[in-house]
Every structure is written in C-alpha cells, then in structure tokens.
Amino acid sequence: MRALTSVLHSAAVLLGVVLLLTGCSAGSGGSGPETGQKIRVALDWTPNTNHSGLFVAQREGWFAQAGLDVEFLPYNSTSPDTLVGSGAAEFGISFQDSFTYSKGAGADITSVMAILQHWATEIAVKADRADIQSPKDLDGKTYGGFGAPYEVPKMQQVIKDAGGTGDFTSVTLGTSAYEALYAGQVDFTEPFVAWEGIEAQLRGEPLKSFRYTDFGFPDAYNVLLIGHSPWLAAHPEAARAFVQAAQRGYQLAADDPARAAQDLQDANPGAFTEPELVTRSQDMLAKDYLKDAQGRVGPQTLDRWQGFSGFLVDSGTVVDANGQPLRARPDFATWFTNDYLGQPT
Known part of the structure; x- marks a missing residue:
C-alpha cells in the first residue's frame, strides 16, 4: 500500500x-x-x-x-x-x-x-509475541523498515515515550518487511492497519500493534x-x-x-x-x-x-x-x- x-x-x-x-508547469491564467x-x-x-x-x-x-x-x-x-x-x-x-x-x-x-x-500506520509485531507487550519491549530488537529518514527518529521517540531507551537495529527491506515479520526474521515493522493489518488477518498471520499517539507521540x-x-x-x-x-x-x-x-x-x-x-x-x-x-x-x-x-x-x-x-x-x-x-x- x-x-x-x-x-x-x-x-x-x-x-x-x-x-x-x-x-513549464504553471500555464496561463484562467478565472x-x-x-x-x-x-x-x-x-x-x-x-x-x-x-x-x-x-x-x-x-x-x-x-x-x-x-x-x-x-x-x-x-x-x-x-x-x-x-x-x-x-x-x-x-x-x-x-x-x-x-x-x-x-x-x-x-x-x-x-x-x-x-x-490520523496516523493509519502503527508499530506491529506478530500477535503471538508474548515478550512484546509495549513499545518499550522493542529495545534490542530488529525493525524491518522502508528506508525513509523519518522512520528511525519516530520509532526511537515512541519507544522512549513508552519507557524504553530507543535502541534497536534497523534494516531496510521495503515491502518485504511484512514477509520478514511473518517469518520471524525481524521483530517489528510499520504497516497500514487498514490494509496490511487486515491482509495479515486474512492470511492467518495476525498482528499486535501499538498506536504512536497512545504513548504521547504527536498525531499526523x-x-x-x-x-x-x-x-x-x-x-x-x-x-x-x-x-x-x-x-x-x-x-x-x-x-x-x-x-x-x-x-x-x-x-x-x-x-x-x-x-x-x-x-x-x-x-x-x-x-x-x-x-x-x-x-x-x-x-x-x-x-x-x-x-x-x-x-x-x-x-x-x-x-x-x-x-x-x-x-x-x-x-x-x-x-x-x-x-x-x-x-x-
């Protein structure tokens, strides 16, 4: 998506x-x-x-x-x-x-x-990860990302807001991040909950997700x-x-x-x-x-x-x-x- x-x-x-x-973009007027x-x-x-x-x-x-x-x-x-x-x-x-x-x-x-x-993306982990109950539990974990410059600062801040240190490993995978998450090759990623989140449910790979704003991060x-x-x-x-x-x-x-x-x-x-x-x-x-x-x-x-x-x-x-x-x-x-x-x- x-x-x-x-x-x-x-x-x-x-x-x-x-x-x-x-x-050449503006063209001529027109009321x-x-x-x-x-x-x-x-x-x-x-x-x-x-x-x-x-x-x-x-x-x-x-x-x-x-x-x-x-x-x-x-x-x-x-x-x-x-x-x-x-x-x-x-x-x-x-x-x-x-x-x-x-x-x-x-x-x-x-x-x-x-x-x-509002944000329609969230931090997501596999639903069966009992060891991850909050973004603070993502310290030391691996993030499957998309290579954009805003991802790491945002994730760091949400983890800190939740009580963690914000220290994690980031690997750029693009849309392969979702398959990597399902396979356990990364610990968390950032799906659109109204698309990839539903898609995961339909394929029998349910996710557990955390809203950024629940931990004080600004909405967007x-x-x-x-x-x-x-x-x-x-x-x-x-x-x-x-x-x-x-x-x-x-x-x-x-x-x-x-x-x-x-x-x-x-x-x-x-x-x-x-x-x-x-x-x-x-x-x-x-x-x-x-x-x-x-x-x-x-x-x-x-x-x-x-x-x-x-x-x-x-x-x-x-x-x-x-x-x-x-x-x-x-x-x-x-x-x-x-x-x-x-x-x-």
Missing part, C-alpha cells in the same frame, strides 16, 4: 527535478475551470482505499460535472511529491512525513486536503492530497472545483463505505483479488480515519502540522536544498491550505 523507499529521494535530487521542470480542464493526479501506489474518494468522484461523475477531465497517473518509481512539485501532475497523493522532507528541500507543493485525519495526517503550488495560484477555480469534487468523494466514502468500496473496485476491474480486504478496509477508514473531531472530511490545522512536522525538523533529519539540516522551524501555515475545500453541510 505504500512505496516508502521511493517516496523520498535525496533533497538535492528532488530540488533539481523541481527547478528543471517548474518553468474558472474550462470545460474539459485536464487535471493529472499522481497516485502513490496501486489503487487502494486511500484513493477511494478520488475513484468515487470519477465513477459518480462529479469531476465531469465540475468541467474536469481527470487522469490518474499510475504509480511508478517517481514519487508524487516529485511529480507534483515539478508540474508533471497538478495533484497527487502524499503523506505528512514525506511531504515534510520534500517541502523542506524546496518542493513547490501545497497540501490542499487531509485524506486521513497520514495521507494528504497535494497540489502544485504555481498551478494552484494560476487556476484557483479549477483547483477549487477539483478539490471539492474529491472532498465529496471522500465524504461519501466516510458516510457510505460499502458504496465507496464498490466504486473503487468497479473503477479498477481485476485489481483486487480479495473483495473482503477492500470492504473491511473501507469500513475501518470510514469509522476511524476519514473524519476529524468535528465530523468533517478534509480540513487541516496548524497544530497538527506544528506537532509532527515540527518534531521531524527538530530531529535534524529534514534538510534544505543544499542538504543542510533546517536550523529553524519553517512557517508551517504556508505548507497547507483549507481554501479549496467546500463548507460542511
């Missing part, structure tokens, strides 16, 4: 691509969306329930009603942060963690909507919808039309998960071999992740950005375009906007 090893390249490479391609306005959306992985609201909006005809011709760019080795930052896509799926590193390095991206309002917008900043400025009406249609799709996913799961599968025939995985995942996202504390879909707050992204900057792992650690927290209020969202009904 994720491609963490490809989400982040080095800061210098990312900025180089951005500077090379940004010049409103023209009929058939082309919009490209970069996906972060193969279609899954994190994308359901987008496919719902497509299947229900809401993009077309808004005068938009929306194309989903299939996942490839170039991350959505890079594609959107360069102008090769107008919008894309991102994550608050990867976004923080890309934006810190100068990527021309803005978060326009929180798709998931696990999945984001991001836009190319110059394009947003040049096409505000088209941007608003797209974001509100997508928001409507995710609202339906939150209110009627069965219909959303069906729309997702109908839009991607043959992509899902286990319909139960899709329906159970969509149910979980609708119940626990798509809505904020006020029951709204999409909004973001400065507190949430300052909490987790601030932690990453303070850890010294977020670097600028020259590869140097950021010495001060940026103005996170400039990293996101709620201006394109529709008002709650």
Whole structure:
C-alpha cells in the first residue's frame, strides 16, 4: 500500500527535478475551470482505499460535472511529491512525513486536503509475541523498515515515550518487511492497519500493534492530497472545483463505505483479488480515519502540522536544498491550505 523507499529521494535530487521542470508547469491564467480542464493526479501506489474518494468522484461523475477531465497517473518509481512539485501532475497523493522532507528541500507543493485525519500506520509485531507487550519491549530488537529518514527518529521517540531507551537495529527491506515479520526474521515493522493489518488477518498471520499517539507521540495526517503550488495560484477555480469534487468523494466514502468500496473496485476491474480486504478496509477508514473531531472530511490545522512536522525538523533529519539540516522551524501555515475545500453541510 505504500512505496516508502521511493517516496523520498535525496533533497538535492528532488530540488533539481523541481527547478528543471517548474518553468513549464504553471500555464496561463484562467478565472474558472474550462470545460474539459485536464487535471493529472499522481497516485502513490496501486489503487487502494486511500484513493477511494478520488475513484468515487470519477465513477459518480462529479469531476465531469465540475468541467474536469481527470487522469490518474499510475504509480511508478517517481514519487508524487516529485511529480507534483515539478508540474508533471497538478495533484497527487502524499503523506505528512514525506511531504515534510520534500517541502523542506524546496518542493513547490501545497497540501490542499487531509485524506486521513490520523496516523493509519502503527508499530506491529506478530500477535503471538508474548515478550512484546509495549513499545518499550522493542529495545534490542530488529525493525524491518522502508528506508525513509523519518522512520528511525519516530520509532526511537515512541519507544522512549513508552519507557524504553530507543535502541534497536534497523534494516531496510521495503515491502518485504511484512514477509520478514511473518517469518520471524525481524521483530517489528510499520504497516497500514487498514490494509496490511487486515491482509495479515486474512492470511492467518495476525498482528499486535501499538498506536504512536497512545504513548504521547504527536498525531499526523497520514495521507494528504497535494497540489502544485504555481498551478494552484494560476487556476484557483479549477483547483477549487477539483478539490471539492474529491472532498465529496471522500465524504461519501466516510458516510457510505460499502458504496465507496464498490466504486473503487468497479473503477479498477481485476485489481483486487480479495473483495473482503477492500470492504473491511473501507469500513475501518470510514469509522476511524476519514473524519476529524468535528465530523468533517478534509480540513487541516496548524497544530497538527506544528506537532509532527515540527518534531521531524527538530530531529535534524529534514534538510534544505543544499542538504543542510533546517536550523529553524519553517512557517508551517504556508505548507497547507483549507481554501479549496467546500463548507460542511
């Protein structure tokens, strides 16, 4: 469900691509969306329930009603942060963690909507590990990771918050981390509980997981919808039309998960071999992740950005375009906007 090893390249490479391609990205003005306005959306992985609201909006005809011709760019080795930052896509799926590193390095991206309002990944171990009852028990164990710079600082802090020292061995395995966990080759990893967590249950390999926030770690917008900043400025009406249609799709996913799961599968025939995985995942996202504390879909707050992204900057792992650690927290209020969202009904 994720491609963490490809989400982040080095800061210098990312900025180089951005500077090379940004010049042709903004296009000319436009006070409103023209009929058939082309919009490209970069996906972060193969279609899954994190994308359901987008496919719902497509299947229900809401993009077309808004005068938009929306194309989903299939996942490839170039991350959505890079594609959107360069102008090769107008919008894309991102994550608050990867976004923080890309934006810190100068990527021309803005978060326009929180798709998931909370962490949907957790620390997971095999359910039969009686010796691991808390993250503090992970001291001295082996973590199967994905090679992203935020993983170790986050895991260290959660373990410390739980009363441990934060000392563990980390090996980069990518999506092979799950098989390594099942085989006992690593002790813990970080799955999406609404996808790999359910997948593990369906294959008879149940997991036991720990939420970061249960131990005082800051919450985060696990999945984001991001836009190319110059394009947003040049096409505000088209941007608003797209974001509100997508928001409507995710609202339906939150209110009627069965219909959303069906729309997702109908839009991607043959992509899902286990319909139960899709329906159970969509149910979980609708119940626990798509809505904020006020029951709204999409909004973001400065507190949430300052909490987790601030932690990453303070850890010294977020670097600028020259590869140097950021010495001060940026103005996170400039990293996101709620201006394109529709008002709650």
